[in-house]
Amino acid sequence: MTATFDPTRQLAPSGPLVDEDREHHRFRVHRSTMTSPEIHALEMERVFARSWLYVGHESEIRDPGDYVRRPVGGKQIFMVRNKRGEVRVFHNTCTHRGAMVCRKDQGNAKVFQCFYHAWSFDTDGRLVGVPDRDAYGDGLDFGALGLRPVARTESYRGFVFLSYDPGIVDLVEYLAGATEYLDLVVDATGDAEIIRGTNEYAIEANWKLLAENSIDGYHAVPTHDTYFKYLVALGTDLSGGVAGTAKSLGNGHAVLEYSAPWGRPVAKWEPLFGEDSRDEIGRLRADLVAKHGEERARRMCDTNRNMLIYPNLVINDIMAITVRTFMPTSADRMEVTAWEMAPRDELPQLRQRRLDSFLTFLGPGGFATPDDIEALESCQQGFHSGGLEWNDISRGMAREPLANDEEQMRTFWRQWNEQITGGAR
Amino acid sequence: MTVTDEPAAVVVGPAVGDPAAVTRAQVEDFLYAEAELLDAWDLDTWITLYTDDCHYVVPCNDTPDGDPSRDLVLIDDNALRLRSRIERLGSRKAHREYPHSTTSHQVTNVRLRPVEGSGPGAELPVVAEFTVWRFRGERSTTYVGRYQYRLRVVDGRLRIASKRATLAMGSLRQVHDVAIIL
Ligand code: FES
Ligand SMILES: [Fe+2]
Numbered sequence: 001m002t003a004t005f006d007p008t009r010q011l012a013p014s015g016p017l018v019d020e021d022r023e024h025h026r027f028r029v030h031r032s033t034m035t036s037p038e039i040h041a042l043e044m045e046r047v048f049a050r051s052w053l054y055v056g057h058e059s060e061i062r063d064p065g066d067y068v069r070r071p072v073g074g075k076q077i078f079m080v081r082n083k084r085g086e087v088r089v090f091h092n093t094c095t096h097r098g099a100m101v102c103r104k105d106q107g108n109a110k111v112f113q114c115f116y117h118a119w120s121f122d123t124d125g126r127l128v129g130v131p132d133r134d135a136y137g138d139g140l141d142f143g144a145l146g147l148r149p150v151a152r153t154e155s156y157r158g159f160v161f162l163s164y165d166p167g168i169v170d171l172v173e174y175l176a177g178a179t180e181y182l183d184l185v186v187d188a189t190g191d192a193e194i195i196r197g198t199n200e201y202a203i204e205a206n207w208k209l210l211a212e213n214s215i216d217g218y219h220a221v222p223t224h225d226t227y228f229k230y231l232v233a234l235g236t237d238l239s240g241g242v243a244g245t246a247k248s249l250g251n252g253h254a255v256l257e258y259s260a261p262w263g264r265p266v267a268k269w270e271p272l273f274g275e276d277s278r279d280e281i282g283r284l285r286a287d288l289v290a291k292h293g294e295e296r297a298r299r300m301c302d303t304n305r306n307m308l309i310y311p312n313l314v315i316n317d318i319m320a321i322t323v324r325t326f327m328p329t330s331a332d333r334m335e336v337t338a339w340e341m342a343p344r345d346e347l348p349q350l351r352q353r354r355l356d357s358f359l360t361f362l363g364p365g366g367f368a369t370p371d372d373i374e375a376l377e378s379c380q381q382g383f384h385s386g387g388l389e390w391n392d393i394s395r396g397m398a399r400e401p402l403a404n405d406e407e408q409m410r411t412f413w414r415q416w417n418e419q420i421t422g423g424a425r
Numbered sequence: 426m427t428v429t430d431e432p433a434a435v436v437v438g439p440a441v442g443d444p445a446a447v448t449r450a451q452v453e454d455f456l457y458a459e460a461e462l463l464d465a466w467d468l469d470t471w472i473t474l475y476t477d478d479c480h481y482v483v484p485c486n487d488t489p490d491g492d493p494s495r496d497l498v499l500i501d502d503n504a505l506r507l508r509s510r511i512e513r514l515g516s517r518k519a520h521r522e523y524p525h526s527t528t529s530h531q532v533t534n535v536r537l538r539p540v541e542g543s544g545p546g547a548e549l550p551v552v553a554e555f556t557v558w559r560f561r562g563e564r565s566t567t568y569v570g571r572y573q574y575r576l577r578v579v580d581g582r583l584r585i586a587s588k589r590a591t592l593a594m595g596s597l598r599q600v601h602d603v604a605i606i607l
Pocket of ligand 1: 094095096097098099114115116117118119
């Protein structure tokens, strides 16, 4: 399908889309990557159809028959726990004539009955009911008419991913250095769950702008001034700053790790949490030290992590834990879905603090995320102002990259460039 | 316009006595006054309509019954955070609302429920439907949903002890965010 596509003709008349000049410490990205419908179409085939994509968290479907339905990589799918407790992910389309067999966003079902002609499928996708089956004689192979599972489904420590590419490497190999950081988040959280309440919003901007923004330490101070003022007004001491590092984790994944000047429900106390939670947080911390040793526990408790798992999953382990994914619907628009992860059976007080942190900073009704949305939309409009062709992403190339440098974005772009220019496999 | 140099807290809304005797027309006048203040971006006067122990909640679209002590919601403000929100929205660094949108808060289908409690703590539950138009640049977006208020009488005036704005839209995808006050 891409055979007739000539990237050099349509994409960037002047040469490559991603242009790295190590000698002059210059890294730039052609703005057509953010605006071109052709590149968007190419991304759907070469990025989203050939990566591991986040589907959901296992805690969302604890019991057999529990399911969630959502689009992933632009396709309608649903994830269900079968009778043996395994996670299955199916294309949400009836094998008879195409209707969606899962018609609610979440629930519990023993069978999925298509309403159109009432074929039914069990939680393993097997076709278990066909009204008036005799009409088909005995030649038709009903065993072959089960729901179609997506090409690959794998889960890492509760995070379920799918790939539409049957030939993709195993998930652990794909995640590369990101596993260390997922382990840190999960080990610190214990029995983690996605809590009720989903943030589903949209940004009129290219999806790669959010990939960049999610790991961009450089914008925090100018963009989020009102949020930091709010924290300070509440008594948080930000004078410690956010010193830290940015790191490439391989395969396009990247992480920022930096000191947390604010409290962390796991497990860094601050006055805002209230005197009565001080002992509890101390106990949580001692537990983590006992289980994981002083050094690893210190990282869990005192540092933040903003991680991008290529191409479109962000896990922020900051004053709350976000799990956020986003998909382009066109070159100029993306749909964002975000959840909050928390330890199950958390003390109500700490849960409250975690919820407060999430919704004041990270939510689309909060004191920071709307400003990120504005920034991204502003970039998108800026791209259409013309006159300039390139974005500059060179910050920190001449030194060991810091958390407010741009090495993490370069990592993303190198991987993106490789996938886009790699052509059909 | 009711917006003057007078201490606004005592002038906004109709004079009322016993909550049980409050009429729908009085409640409507009061809610319209709130809408007018929001549309005028006179948030310093607007906050005076609220009690000191007030609560303003917007649940997530997929969990209209969301409990802010347990579930993720979009907005969960007490008086302190509401004041922070107002301060933020007054700043030119609230980039998403600088310059401010033009809004039109439309309140309809006002229903009064039986008063709960007695004495100064008595609360009048009110349910209403809302449409909030937001215009910014070339874009218009519309929030639709249901308000659930709990009103008290404080010093002879209606005051809002809590306001919950439950959105009817299945998600925020069409409105992008909730950077305004609903
Ligand atoms: S389309 Fe599903 S039963 Fe016919
Ligand atoms: Fe940001």
